[in-house]
Each structure stands twice: as C-alpha cells, then as structure tokens.
Amino acid sequence: MAFETKEEVFEKIMEMEKPVCPHCKEEMSLWEVPPINVGDGLGWGTPYLFMCFNDNCPLYTQGWDSMMENYAQRASYRCINFPGTEQFELIPVFSPMGAKGQMIDDQVMAEEEALKQNIKKGFSILADCYVNQDGVTILKLLTDPAEPVRVRMKAAEMMGDIGELEAIEPIRNLKFGNQRLQEQVDSAIQKIHGRFFTRECPFCAEIIKRRAKVCKHCGKEVAGQ
Structure with missing residues (x-):
C-alpha cells in the first residue's frame, strides 16, 4: 500500500x-x-x-x-x-x-486551496521550462521565497538536469531556510558539476575542471584535493 x-x-x-x-x-x-x-x-x-x-x-x-x-x-x-x-x-x-x-476554519481552508493552486501553476510553468530548456525561469522560481516549497524543490531538481554552470554561483550563495530544499539544491549543484565535468576549487571556490591540477583562478595546487 x-x-x-x-x-x-x-x-x-x-x-x-x-x-x-x-x-x-x-x-x-x-x-x-x-x-x-x-x-x-x-x-x-x-x-x-x-x-x-x-x-x-x-x-x-x-x-x-x-x-x-x-x-x-x-x-x-x-x-x-x-x-x-x-x-x-x-x-x-x-x-x-x-x-x-x-x-x-474556512480561512485556513481557503489559504490551503490558494496554496494548492499556486503549486499547480508553478508546476505547469516548470513543465514548459523543462521542455524549452529555460533554465533562467527555473532559476527565478527556485530563488523566489514567495514560491511554494514544493515548486522550489521541483525547480531545484530540474536545475540539476538542465542548469548551466552560471547557475551555480547564485544558488550556492543563497540560504534557503529549509533543510530538504537546501539538500535538493546541493544535489542539483553536484549534478551540474557532473554534467560539465567540473568542481569547485577548495581554496577560492571558483569553478575549475574536475581533472585540473592547478586552479586557474588562484594558482594553488588542487591535485588530490
């Protein structure tokens, strides 16, 4: 069951x-x-x-x-x-x-119904974005605190699938205030790195190639790091 x-x-x-x-x-x-x-x-x-x-x-x-x-x-x-x-x-x-x-009471019921409709609307927008590979709009939904958490969770999942490297910086530096959402965002970042064969320099946090031995940004050795 x-x-x-x-x-x-x-x-x-x-x-x-x-x-x-x-x-x-x-x-x-x-x-x-x-x-x-x-x-x-x-x-x-x-x-x-x-x-x-x-x-x-x-x-x-x-x-x-x-x-x-x-x-x-x-x-x-x-x-x-x-x-x-x-x-x-x-x-x-x-x-x-x-x-x-x-x-x-009825007010709570009305608020829950409004939330339900917002979730449906958000999911509909995300579905269109996924088909059109519109990572910019997905990123906006993900970083908008006014959006329902379920919508932002789905946006984070999609960001991991189609997000570009440029999306990492704005979501890496944002505190989401929800543990499950934060975990989903962290997972999305790792998926983006996986798709582009990149990682973050452990010293300066800039994005570098996964197999890099020296960071092109700070010049420090990153082999084995």
Missing part, C-alpha cells in the same frame, strides 16, 4: 464534500488530529477528521448531563466522521473550547 504524506491526504480531503452531523444536521468542520495516541495506542489512522462544532447540537448539549450522571465527569461529546466514509463516532471533550484548537 502506497504511503501518503499528510499534505497529500489534506489535498484529497479538500476535494471532498463536508459531511453533515447526523445529530444536528449541521455541516461538520475539518479537524486536525493532535499528535497523541488514543484507544489502543495506534491513533486515529488519519491526520484529519471531520467534527461537529455546533454548540447547539443535541449530542453536545445533552452530553454534559449524561457524562456527569454516568461517569461523574464534567465532559460532553462531539460527533466525528472519518473522511470519505459514512463512519461516525463520538469523542469526549472536557470544556466548551475542547478540540477547537485543532479546528481548521
């Missing part, structure tokens, strides 16, 4: 129609599962659930008395749904604000 990242799961859920709470008939909200184990310790099996946050839901309003009467606990229930299924269950909450910290 293929592993799905949290981001991929979120994208799938974004395309789903929100379920309706069977207790109050109100539309449920997306809820990010907190990083704690429940039940048998295996967790919920999904990073997101739908939850009813309607404070007038009969399940929620009547749950306070039920929990106090049966378990002597000041708590209630909220209804949850497993995305893409008809499976509805109950989850205890211990205050009116319980679980609301992980609620993903």
Whole structure:
C-alpha cells in the first residue's frame, strides 16, 4: 500500500464534500488530529477528521448531563466522521473550547486551496521550462521565497538536469531556510558539476575542471584535493 504524506491526504480531503452531523444536521468542520495516541495506542489512522462544532447540537448539549450522571465527569461529546466514509463516532471533550484548537476554519481552508493552486501553476510553468530548456525561469522560481516549497524543490531538481554552470554561483550563495530544499539544491549543484565535468576549487571556490591540477583562478595546487 502506497504511503501518503499528510499534505497529500489534506489535498484529497479538500476535494471532498463536508459531511453533515447526523445529530444536528449541521455541516461538520475539518479537524486536525493532535499528535497523541488514543484507544489502543495506534491513533486515529488519519491526520484529519471531520467534527461537529455546533454548540447547539443535541449530542453536545445533552452530553454534559449524561457524562456527569454516568461517569461523574464534567465532559460532553462531539460527533466525528472519518473522511470519505459514512463512519461516525463520538469523542469526549472536557470544556466548551475542547478540540477547537485543532479546528481548521474556512480561512485556513481557503489559504490551503490558494496554496494548492499556486503549486499547480508553478508546476505547469516548470513543465514548459523543462521542455524549452529555460533554465533562467527555473532559476527565478527556485530563488523566489514567495514560491511554494514544493515548486522550489521541483525547480531545484530540474536545475540539476538542465542548469548551466552560471547557475551555480547564485544558488550556492543563497540560504534557503529549509533543510530538504537546501539538500535538493546541493544535489542539483553536484549534478551540474557532473554534467560539465567540473568542481569547485577548495581554496577560492571558483569553478575549475574536475581533472585540473592547478586552479586557474588562484594558482594553488588542487591535485588530490
């Protein structure tokens, strides 16, 4: 079974129609599962659930008395749904604000949808650039901090495939602030060197031929370095 990242799961859920709470008939909200184990310790099996946050839901309003009467606990229930299924269950909450910290509201959903569209746009531009061998535009996307990380990661990968030696200097001296992206950029630089049979002088950092014995820039011996 293929592993799905949290981001991929979120994208799938974004395309789903929100379920309706069977207790109050109100539309449920997306809820990010907190990083704690429940039940048998295996967790919920999904990073997101739908939850009813309607404070007038009969399940929620009547749950306070039920929990106090049966378990002597000041708590209630909220209804949850497993995305893409008809499976509805109950989850205890211990205050009116319980679980609301992980609620993903409409604004967050809109922001995520905008991010998704930006990623699609970036990938489309990169695809055209790759076909046209347009390394300049790929470099612009890679070095633009406003672009989504996934777009910049793909740009770095493509830069390794079609980038020229001139692309090394601007990306070598840029701090990307994301470890995975930085690793992808470092890998791209090595791929560019590999395609052109070059390397960087260990003394002056200028680009030289891989088999060079003396750096043509600083004059130092680099054989064996």
